[in-house]
Amino acid sequence: MAAKQEQVKVLGKWPSPFSNRVELALKLKGISYVYSEQDLSNKSLELLSSNPVHKMVPVLIHNGIPISESLVIVEYIDETWKSNPFLPPHPFHRASARFWSKVVDDKCLPALWNAIWCDEKGREKAVEEAMEALKILENEIGDRRFFGGDEIGLVDISANFVGYWVDILQGIAGLQLLASEKFPKLYKWSQEFKTHPIVKQALPPREELFAFFKSRTA
Missing domain, CATH: 3.40.30.10 (Glutaredoxin)
Structure with missing residues (x-):
């Protein structure tokens, strides 16, 4: 059957x-x-x-x-679906991945989003907070290829905004948040992330994403 x-x-x-x-x-x-x-x-x-x-x-x-x-x-x-697991087998490492995914959502994404879209009056403080958030991720990624090790895991998927959207949106806002000279390890991760063959297929086209968010600033 x-x-x-x-x-x-x-x-x-x-x-x-x-x-x-x-x-x-x-x-x-x-x-x-x-x-x-x-x-x-x-x-x-x-x-x-x-x-x-x-x-x-x-x-x-x-x-x-x-x-x-x-x-x-x-x-x-x-x-x-058990193939290509996003979480490691050890309970501590699984808990750690969940923790860092929450850090991305609760601390990093709001800070980056605010820095990109806030008005000039609050821009300096917002950018400072965004840079602090990126520094946290820079320290966490260290010398690993991905947050999940050699393969993409839960934290990498959670941080897709950092790996792809930030580069597009910072250009629209006239900012330089995630740059190789400031955050070399996190920048290297972002390049590995968005050029991964499967990730590359899944991400929305850069030009269309740029145009969509650019229209919001008009």
Whole structure:
């Protein structure tokens, strides 16, 4: 008897690094999926029923069951499909990866986003906080190829905004946050990350992403 075919669907928004985390995780696992672009100004019934609490993307729908929140989804993907694991086997190292993923979300992303989009009045302080956040990641990556070691892991997927979006957005804002002379180890990681053959397939086109965010400054 033939095995039942998995049904995997992603509700997302193409410029969103959070949606991209989910697509990246699925591609790294080699899982086929259907992608549904969502209009967040006119939310679909599917999105509202799949994520009734936050009513936001991304949502993974696996065999009819919805899972929300990007990091929760990435861990779900890792636990459901065992090949190419994102988390290490030892409990301490797994806890450490989860901790650093939270640091990325709770400390680094807000600081970087604020530095890029804040007004001139608060720019100096915001940039200082963004640089502090990048320094934390610089110290953590050390001399490893990826945060997960030789292969991409949970923290690398979590830090996709740092690895790809920051370079584009800092150009729009006229800033230089992540630069090789300031953060050589983290910059090297960002190059390894965005040129990884599978990651490269999963990332939105640079020119389109630049145009999308540039239009927000008009």
